[in-house]
Amino acid sequence: MKTTHRSIYEDVQVQFNKAADLINMNPGIRSILSQTANEIVVHFPVKMDDGHVRMFTGYRVQHNNILGPYKGGLRYHPSVDLDDAKALATWMTWKTAIAGLPYGGAKGGVQFDPSKCSVGEIERITRRFTYSLGNNIGPEYDIPAPDVNTGPQTMAWILDTYMSTRSQGERNNCLHVVTGKPINSGGTLGRDRATGFGVVTTIAEWAKENKMNLSKATYTVQGFGNVGSWSAHFMKEKGAILLAVEDISGILYSEKGIDPDQLMEFAKSNNGKIGSYPNAATITHKEFLSLKADIFIPAALSNQITLETAPLLNVKLVAEGANGPTTPEADEVLQQRGIGLIPDVLCNSGGVTGSYFEWLQNKRSEYWELEEVMEKIRKKVTEGYANVSSTAKAHKTDLRTAAYIVALNRLEKAYIERGIFP
Numbered sequence: 001m002k003t004t005h006r007s008i009y010e011d012v013q014v015q016f017n018k019a020a021d022l023i024n025m026n027p028g029i030r031s032i033l034s035q036t037a038n039e040i041v042v043h044f045p046v047k048m049d050d051g052h053v054r055m056f057t058g059y060r061v062q063h064n065n066i067l068g069p070y071k072g073g074l075r076y077h078p079s080v081d082l083d084d085a086k087a088l089a090t091w092m093t094w095k096t097a098i099a100g101l102p103y104g105g106a107k108g109g110v111q112f113d114p115s116k117c118s119v120g121e122i123e124r125i126t127r128r129f130t131y132s133l134g135n136n137i138g139p140e141y142d143i144p145a146p147d148v149n150t151g152p153q154t155m156a157w158i159l160d161t162y163m164s165t166r167s168q169g170e171r172n173n174c175l176h177v178v179t180g181k182p183i184n185s186g187g188t189l190g191r192d193r194a195t196g197f198g199v200v201t202t203i204a205e206w207a208k209e210n211k212m213n214l215s216k217a218t219y220t221v222q223g224f225g226n227v228g229s230w231s232a233h234f235m236k237e238k239g240a241i242l243l244a245v246e247d248i249s250g251i252l253y254s255e256k257g258i259d260p261d262q263l264m265e266f267a268k269s270n271n272g273k274i275g276s277y278p279n280a281a282t283i284t285h286k287e288f289l290s291l292k293a294d295i296f297i298p299a300a301l302s303n304q305i306t307l308e309t310a311p312l313l314n315v316k317l318v319a320e321g322a323n324g325p326t327t328p329e330a331d332e333v334l335q336q337r338g339i340g341l342i343p344d345v346l347c348n349s350g351g352v353t354g355s356y357f358e359w360l361q362n363k364r365s366e367y368w369e370l371e372e373v374m375e376k377i378r379k380k381v382t383e384g385y386a387n388v389s390s391t392a393k394a395h396k397t398d399l400r401t402a403a404y405i406v407a408l409n410r411l412e413k414a415y416i417e418r419g420i421f422p
């Protein structure tokens with residue numbers, strides 16, 4: 001699988017311009033939203049296990065906060081750079097607006113390969129990155145969350161470092177500086193599965209509209225981390241059959257179906273990797289992409305469905321668990337081929353919605369039951385889907401453009417109501 005190789009921020013602009021043209025957006029507001037607000041780049045030293053000091057580069061891009069504090073994940077990956085963070089931050093602004101959350105959009109991360117570092121090194125990188133970000137994050141200002149190669153443990157280190165650098169009296173007021181924390185450290189029940197649950201909630205809504213019977217459906221998943229594995233878990237609850245899975249360590253295929261829960265257990269004891277799972281065969285990347293199935297869930301990195309790969313897909317629906325898996329040109333190919341697509345900004349919005357409920361609980365010093373959290377996420381994501389779907393029908397356009405229209409309308413309205421300072 002190819003990783004990021006072109007400017008995804010340019011792709012974001014293409015998508016944005018298409019929707020802004022359709023709603024004839026106010027030119028001033030359009031120019032505000034076509035730029036990011038703040039782009040923070042930090043270079044910081046970390047002492048490695050062998051005693052030498054290595055410099056790292058970290059990013060936090062804050063795109064827009066008219067609707068509320070900046071919100072978005074932190075990613076640890078060699079492909080993290082300013083362009084990537086700008087694109088991902090912009091998508092977060094649209095996503096929180098579509099989900100109807102009181103948040104803006106941000107994203108960031110550190111450019112390195114965590115699989116080549118020890119746990120101790122990753123902890124020191126995380127703490128030093130947090131320290132370097134300083135007041136550029138905050139519980140009512142910019143609230144990071146997990147993304148690729150980061151998780152609850154990363155959030156616990158960020159929280160601890162952030163708290164430790166505040167004054168004594170402030171320390172317990174900032175539990176909500178990050179979401180996606182371990183439960184014991186202020187996390188919410190259900191945040192682990194929130195994104196995958198949201199992905200499957202949107203698939204179920206699409207299936208209802210398009211008369212697809214999910215209990216007889218087949219699907220494939222790219223990426224078996226947080227989003228991919230939980231999506232597969234909830235697809236199993238619907239009765240769907242997982243035919244193939246790809247992750248960084250290999251590709252699995254079984255005509256009879258792969259049990260996602262068994263595979264999740266296997267991955268847990270294999271450093272998150274599925275490559276050596278014994279109960280399936282192996283296929284090539286091209287065979288994986290060409291496999292006949294009802295649904296494909298990309299849940300790894302961006303730029304996977306391109307002009308080269310879109311013609312290979314043999315599915316009825318692409319449900320974008322990952323952020324930015326499809327380029328604008330590939331979008332057109334899928335449309336021409338009659339393949340449905342649930343766009344990332346809607347499809348994976350269950351994650352940030354779960355984060356919002358964690359943030360609310362922290363602010364109120366409450367702990368909610370799992371069922372309550374999941375039901376609240378289901379309601380928000382279903383409303384988001386209904387809103388985007390009816391907008392698509394009204395504008396006779398695709399779901400991605402409709403999702404952008406929903407977001408841009410909400411943002412435009414806020415700017416018109418408030419005006420521009422001074």
Ligand code: NAD
Binds near residue numbers: 002195222321349
């Ligand atoms: P993760 O680190 O938990 O999992 C990433 C998965 O992708 C792993 O299985 C990894 O092996 C696989 N992968 C990485 N490189 C690959 C490659 N070259 N080929 C095939 N597979 C590869 O990350 P995640 O949190 O599950 O995030 C996955 C995607 O979902 C990202 O695009 C992220 O931005 C998006 N997303 C995540 C959340 C969340 O709550 N975690 C929310 C919304 C969107």
